[in-house]
Amino acid sequence: MTTTTVEASTRTPRRLRPPRRPRLLHEDRLVRRLAGITLVNTLGNGLSMTLTVLFFTRVLGFGAGRVGLALTAAGLCGVLAGVPAGRAADRYGSKPVLIALIAVEAVGTASYTLVGSFPVLVVLACLVATADRGSGAVRNALYAEVLPPEKRVEGRAYLRSVTNVGIGVGTCLAALALQADTRAAYSVAILADAFSYLVVIALFAVVLPSPPKRADRAAAEAAGPNPALRNLPFLAVTALNGLLCLQFSMIEVGVPLWLVRETSAPRWMVSGSMLVNTVLVVLLQVRATHGTERVGTAARACGRGGLLLAGSCAVLALAHGLPGWVAAVVLAAGVGLQALGEVVSQAGGWALSYALAPEGAHGAYQGVFNTGQAAAMMLGPAVVAWLVVGHGILGWALLATLFTVGGLAMAPTVRWARRQELAA
Structure with missing residues (x-):
């Protein structure tokens, strides 16, 4: 009997497998x-x-x-x-x-x-x-x-x-x-x-x-200088993640302003765009984490997320000058791309914030990482409004460039962080 035959004979017949049901409640208590x-x-x-x-x-x-x-x-x-x-x-x-x-x-x-x-x-x-x-x-x-x-x-x-x-x-x-x-x-x-x-x-x-x-060594390190503030590669990862976090101001500020001021789409699409984003994030965020347990995969996820966000900017810009319902469809597609970029880039960012932090110092590293996100949340509305309202399609192109740089620069920056970790 061949190996293939043995494997086939030991598999559970398809008709006997219990059907997979979507889990609303997480399996972990x-x-x-x-x-x-x-x-x-x-x-x-x-x-x-x-x-x-x-x-x-x-x-x-x-x-x-x-x-x-x-x-x-x-x-x-x-x-x-x-x-x-x-x-x-x-x-x-x-x-x-x-x-x-x-x-x-x-x-x-x-x-x-x-x-x-x-x-x-x-x-x-x-x-x-x-x-x-x-x-x-x-x-x-x-x-x-x-x-x-x-x-x-x-x-x-x-x-x-x-x-x-x-x-x-x-x-x-x-x-x-x-x-x-x-x-x-x-x-x-x-x-x-x-x-x-x-x-x-x-x-x-x-x-x-x-x-x-924590162990005595970790407790002793917790009483010393903040290690995250002295970790230049981690600070660079935090800054790049901050660029990707401009996406939240894009969906909350940029899309509504663009829709109302520069497109013929129905005004209820402002609420509709937020609904599309919310539903897609709820449905896809957990799936987007698969594979991000590995640092390299997490960094590449940020790269894919940045490109998806850049593509979203390009699609949203196309809604300018289109008839009302056509513009609405284009805007919905752009918001859908943004949601995909959001779940992928967020999964990658979370994974890196944990993987690049030594055990016993997660507070310090999460504090620094969250500060980068908070800075993006504070500055983002003004930056996005200035780009979208002040520069129109060119502004969308510049925003797409920021997302591309933030995403694609993540992998080499993470390799730099890993090299420093190995050298320490």
């Missing part, structure tokens, strides 16, 4: 717990993020310019928060630091309902942004500590899908407050978000096991 916490958190976030700016302007009576100034100051504080928060996670433990930051966020969010002056608004906005961005870095470090290396990226992808679902549902619930358009309705929604933080704290404290204590 710990990831399921994290998903439940994430869902509660993002439901509250989706509820308030839709309303907060309107609450500041329509209810508190601050002008749009002053609110923009407050949010800019808050964004800058958020950028600065990641590094010290991540370092604190290495020194004092990611779980207690995360719980402390979420508690600050809860108090700050609830205090919005008591604001009576503009300086108080600025202070609270900065406090909430600092806690939010800092907790993001610490949360990612916590994932590295409680999940085995082979499950970190796939677990984060699953949690990101849950995040999109939670924010989507929370945004739909916010429509009730928007319809009422009263101070009481806005306040209830904001307080509900603050309460969700308290629920998250309780869940982290009760259902999530504390990460194992």
